[in-house]
Amino acid sequence: MKLKLLIAIAIAPFMAIAQKPDFTITGKIGNLNAPAKIYIDYSSEGKGKSDSATFVNGTFKFTGNIAGIASSRMTLSREGIRDKEIYGTKGLGDVIYVSFGKENIQINSADSLYNARWTGSKVYNELQAFDKEVGPTVMTVHHNANVAISRATPEQQKDSLYFKSLDKQVQAFRKSRGEKMLAFAKVNPDSYFALQALSESVSGYGIKSDVILPLFNKLSEPLRLSYTGQGLYKILNSTTVTALGSKAPDFTQKDVNGKAVSLSDFKGKYVLVEFWASWCSPCRAESPNLLKQYAVYKDKGFEILGVSVDHDKAKWIEAIKKDGLTWPQVSDLKGWESDARKVYGISGVPANFLIAPDGKIIGSHLMGEVLNKKLAELLN
Incomplete structure (x- = not known):
């Protein structure tokens, strides 16, 4: 003792x-x-x-x-x-x-x-300098757009042209940030935010691995060997699996009632595999648009399969109810260790893949008006 x-x-x-x-x-x-x-x-x-x-x-x-x-x-x-x-x-x-x-x-x-x-x-100051150089984040852009909407006149809030104008501005900011992030990574190979820029380019902008991999290889060795660096490297080398024209990898996860659901269950339809999480603000900001598109096209051969990277089942179910999501939802509740996320090689949410009735991937990272136009081309 x-x-x-x-x-x-x-x-x-x-x-x-x-x-x-x-x-x-x-x-x-x-x-x-x-x-x-x-x-x-x-x-x-x-x-x-x-x-x-x-x-x-x-x-x-x-x-x-x-x-x-x-x-x-x-x-x-x-x-x-x-x-x-x-x-x-x-x-x-x-x-x-x-x-x-x-x-x-x-x-x-x-x-x-x-x-x-x-x-x-010092890290926060470097982040501020990074955002100043490449432009506002997606979250900031959407926040500012929502501020503008909250201050709009009643007439503007009923005007579809007003919303199209705002969406055009959002897409312009996204395009500019995407281009500037690649430039930042090229000239700042020792910066942690160069690695973050490349990760965001993959997850948020769908920039192809053959563009990003050469920039990744020029990052400093500590960055490349870090947890984030190795995760990105695996994703860059797995993007051929989810390249346009590739057969979409099948997976099976359970829905909110514990029933096993497979992607292959929806073969014969256009399927949007939507990766999201209850804690992801940009994911939830996209929900109203997805609800509108689903209402228009669900009877025309279109389906959405929500794949959550949550680990808390209660919060996942609560988010589905709050946002009024009516399409199939699945999750293995492994959080960021989700098996489907690993198979599809995404480094952030929201992310999605549009799959044709023959099971081949025909689009990825489609958000807002870009998604709407694609669906209109295919289903109208």
């Missing part, structure tokens, strides 16, 4: 050292108090974690451990309900997507998380 006690005392200091947090985020946003809460979801080198904090006179604090640079989403809910703030505000929730390192960071704002000023983070 004494020996066990001595061993426990001996290893205690080492356990304390191992568990010491290597990042701290301290914030002050106005004078918020409970029930207001702030949430953070972050991942680093393949390991993720979620946390939350209640405001006390506007202050909050997060601490934790990360393996390297972390990608995160932070959400402020004045009602202390995370999902309501993100998805119940027509795209105007107080949500930000940021990267940070093993740093002591301060966040300050008089009114919101979205407008907060960050200090103490």
